[in-house]
Amino acid sequence: MAPSNLEVFRSIIDRGFSGGDLSVADEVCAERLLEHQYLTPTDLPGPAILKSQIESARRNLKDFKLKLEAWVETEDTVWARCRATGTDPGSGKPVAIDVLDICRFKNGKLIEHWGVPDRFALLHQIGALPSPPT
Template identity: 70%
Template sequence: MSTNLEHFKAIIERGFSQGDLTVADEGCAEKLIEHEYLSKTDLPGPQILKAQIEDARGSIKNLRLAIEAIVEAGDTVWARSKATGVDPRSGKPVAIDVIDICRFSGGKLIEHWGVPDRFALFHQIGALPPPPGST
């Protein structure tokens, strides 16, 4: 049997980095409690995860997530990842941190908090003014 860490890594590597949506059917419960800002919440769990993967891959071209730190405590996995790719509108390379907290039950994702650093993304693509003192 796979561990929660292995389930999480599959979601990140196969799902977000490779665009394999089958990972949602395999690793997400029908009922997913989703806390990420702007994420869909009125769909079955696997559909929520598929939408998140598609949205992320549409927002950052050639998206790759690399897990930089990960901890499992009981039924919960906490991770910090680096998302890299290219902003499709500006063509600029981007790199942001992503924090995920995922709760599992019976080998399935049942609850998720996700915090991608959208503020850093907006700075990198020029949608926000540069930070003070950076010019």
């Protein structure tokens, strides 16, 4: 029996982002992936796009982990909220941010992705943004 779209998404989160296993991209991505996440390269084959996202996340936060916290699965789409944690290498400060993902699948392969990491929370936690007024 083929894995569900949620199981495929979980493998991206657990094996790829948290574990650093880039081979998951070759297994789960369609050759043509429509990528909508800001600042993500889109001129690469699908697996290479996902690999670049995994590498970037793990390079930008030491001890990077991504945990799936909430999701909704429809016929061809997984909507998810994840929690990213790690340590900013520049400041040495621990960070924890939310990441929202919408992933569309076809025949067990990721074909389209929207990702929204809370970059403002990240910048605030590392001291790059001023504290809000009280």
